[in-house]
């Protein structure tokens with residue numbers, strides 16, 4: 314049997330299996346203040362929390378949320394992930410009619426990565442969003458191999474394509490092969506600030522010099538200031554759009 318995509322609205326019993334799966338994000342990213350809202354997704358948007366099942370075992374998940382898109386791609390926020398997450402919660406609180414869905418996180422269980430599962434996951438999520446009547450699925454996408462070259466500007470990184478015309482980055486490639494388009498870069502998609510002591514705790518790195526610090530898993534360097542005793546990470550993502 315193939316991969317089956319179900320939602321937490323249909324299978325609330327899968328809540329722990331999803332939340333207990335290790336996220337692919339480096340731990341410091343969970344210190345993004347907006348990311349605290351992730352814990353409320355299953356109550357506010359249960360129909361958009363997806364699990365990929367293989368013989369009733371959860372092998373991947375997608376967190377998503379709906380928002381009231383005005384139909385203009387140019388209105389997608391520069392503050393990508395943080396801004397769209399806040400908008401989704403605001404729209405739901407105010408009863409604004411949602412018209413589009415944004416992906417927030419996609420993860421395949423570590424032992425199942427590299428086996429083509431992400432494709433089935435995204436196709437399933439797209440189908441379900443279409444069935445719910447949405448016209449577009451967006452994502453402030455985190456290119457998976459960008460962390461291997463944090464000093465490369467995102468614009469230069471995403472311009473790299475293979476001879477077949479598909480992006481060199483594997484995760485951008487999965488989306489593109491499914492017909493998604495790159496809209497533009499969300500230059501300040503997630504902003505994570507903290508004291509140097511906090512950054513030491515989050516990363517295990519010394520944070521004892523002023524300047525750029527390379528942190529494993531970060532897509533760009535973290536800016537540190539010893540004088541001001543703080544460091545800030547501003548993650549760029551790539552707005553992608555799947556028309557449904």
Ligand SMILES: CC(C)(COP(=O)(O)OP(=O)(O)OC[C@H]1O[C@@H](n2cnc3c(N)ncnc32)[C@H](O)[C@@H]1OP(=O)(O)O)[C@@H](O)C(=O)NCCC(=O)NCCS
Pocket residue numbers: 336337338417418419420421422425426427428429430431432454455457483484486487
């Ligand atoms: C990103 C992720 C969802 C991809 O899922 P996956 O099922 O492992 O991916 P696939 O097996 O479908 O591979 C996707 C593409 O990446 C390529 N790929 C996979 N692992 C790779 C690696 N280590 N090196 C190079 N390419 C790799 C595959 O060849 C494939 O490209 P192709 O279709 O052109 O051959 C998964 O790796 C993951 O959960 N990562 C941690 C969380 C994360 O970063 N999520 C994305 C941002 S929220």
